[in-house]
Amino acid sequence: MLLIYNLCTVLILCVSVKAYYNVIARTDEENNFISRSTEIPKYVPTWSSLDNRSLPSWYDDAKLGIFIHWGVFSVPSFGSEWFWNNWKEETKSVYVHIFFFYELGELAEAIRNKTDIRFGLYHSLYEWYNPLYITDKKNNFTTDRFITHKIMPELRELVETYKPEIIWSDGDWEASDTYWKSKEFLAWLYNESPVKDTVVVNDRWGSNMPCHHGGFFTCSDRFNPGVLLPHKWENCMTIDKKSWGFRRNAALSEYYTLAGLVKELVITVSCGGNLLMNVGPTKDGIITPIYEERLRGIGAWLAVNGEAIYDTKPWTVQNDTLTGSVWYTISKNEKQLFASILEWPDNNILSLGSLKLSTNSQIYLLGYSSVIPWKQSNDKLEINLPPNAHKGQPAWVLKIEIFQSVHTSY
Numbered sequence: 001m002l003l004i005y006n007l008c009t010v011l012i013l014c015v016s017v018k019a020y021y022n023v024i025a026r027t028d029e030e031n032n033f034i035s036r037s038t039e040i041p042k043y044v045p046t047w048s049s050l051d052n053r054s055l056p057s058w059y060d061d062a063k064l065g066i067f068i069h070w071g072v073f074s075v076p077s078f079g080s081e082w083f084w085n086n087w088k089e090e091t092k093s094v095y096v097h098i099f100f101f102y103e104l105g106e107l108a109e110a111i112r113n114k115t116d117i118r119f120g121l122y123h124s125l126y127e128w129y130n131p132l133y134i135t136d137k138k139n140n141f142t143t144d145r146f147i148t149h150k151i152m153p154e155l156r157e158l159v160e161t162y163k164p165e166i167i168w169s170d171g172d173w174e175a176s177d178t179y180w181k182s183k184e185f186l187a188w189l190y191n192e193s194p195v196k197d198t199v200v201v202n203d204r205w206g207s208n209m210p211c212h213h214g215g216f217f218t219c220s221d222r223f224n225p226g227v228l229l230p231h232k233w234e235n236c237m238t239i240d241k242k243s244w245g246f247r248r249n250a251a252l253s254e255y256y257t258l259a260g261l262v263k264e265l266v267i268t269v270s271c272g273g274n275l276l277m278n279v280g281p282t283k284d285g286i287i288t289p290i291y292e293e294r295l296r297g298i299g300a301w302l303a304v305n306g307e308a309i310y311d312t313k314p315w316t317v318q319n320d321t322l323t324g325s326v327w328y329t330i331s332k333n334e335k336q337l338f339a340s341i342l343e344w345p346d347n348n349i350l351s352l353g354s355l356k357l358s359t360n361s362q363i364y365l366l367g368y369s370s371v372i373p374w375k376q377s378n379d380k381l382e383i384n385l386p387p388n389a390h391k392g393q394p395a396w397v398l399k400i401e402i403f404q405s406v407h408t409s410y
Helices: 057-062 083-091 104-114 131-138 145-162 182-191 258-270 289-308
Strands: 002-005 010-014 064-069 118-124 166-170 233-238 273-279 326-331 336-341 349-352 355-365 374-376 381-384 396-405
Touching: 057 273, 064 233, 064 289, 104 118, 104 145, 118 145, 131 145, 145 166, 145 182, 233 258, 258 273, 258 289, 258 326, 273 289, 289 336, 289 396, 355 374, 355 381
Parallel strands: 010 064, 010 118, 064 273, 118 166, 233 273
Antiparallel strands: 002 010, 002 064, 002 118, 326 336, 336 396, 349 381, 355 396, 374 381
């Protein structure tokens, strides 16, 4: 899978990578990362140390990423990306090792040299039917040949060769972070890797790890709590509601509408999260028209309203107390408040209950040239929206200057 972020977007590539490079220094008895640096490490392989690392600021500023699931499951393109696993379970074959190779180097170089996009990679810890993993599992994970001979060499090779600025780990369910040697890998990643200052990671590094340890929290697929969380988080979701990979048998109703995607983005960012939006190319790498239409639609909406998304932070209130279809963000310099409107009011009058304006306050509708009239009363703010600005957009954004929250005193 490929993951992309620029100041606006991230791309993550999901591919099956076959790598058996011996790039981990190890002895006959020990199979851990051995530091090649003579300096005292800034981070040690404990969660208390690793969790102290600050998330690089570019990730919080970006807000939107694009996930691309493209692999051998794109060939049958039926059911979901779990096609091969389901087929394996039904056929009861002894061992199936299917891998897909893609020239990541050329892609990573093109993204870095020709765009402002941040390049990241998805990595699945599991290979359910790899004989080494099956043996470790039978031994109740008291052995780790799968980790030392496959996973750790592969992860290090991916980092040193392709220098991803996001590593999106997955497949953590059955075994602990100790078996996966997650802490050892992350300590090396943060201390010595070529991306140690800019890389970000998620939280799927072992059983019971999601929502507890790592860089940003994903907690679960399609996680969108609708409330402000104290830790940076990500809503990883799919345009196709039923599959991460392309499905030739998908129905139109099973895809998010543009309005639905904008709603996910607005609520996620208002509550302090990033949105990672997935598309699944066909077997020959084509982004089908329905995905293209959704992506272009998001891009067109952001071209007008991106000021309310990029480089913002949550306000003291996320969701308006009077009109539930309005969500707030604030510029990082706290000079502009943005109110994203997901439903246009029937009478063109928007009532807000979470802020108060002073006589010199001004309101603008992004994409509309004139200042917007308003009236403040004791219990609400009434804003007269221009009817000619309602042209079927998935959402609208008000930019408000000089304001006060009703929940705090300034």
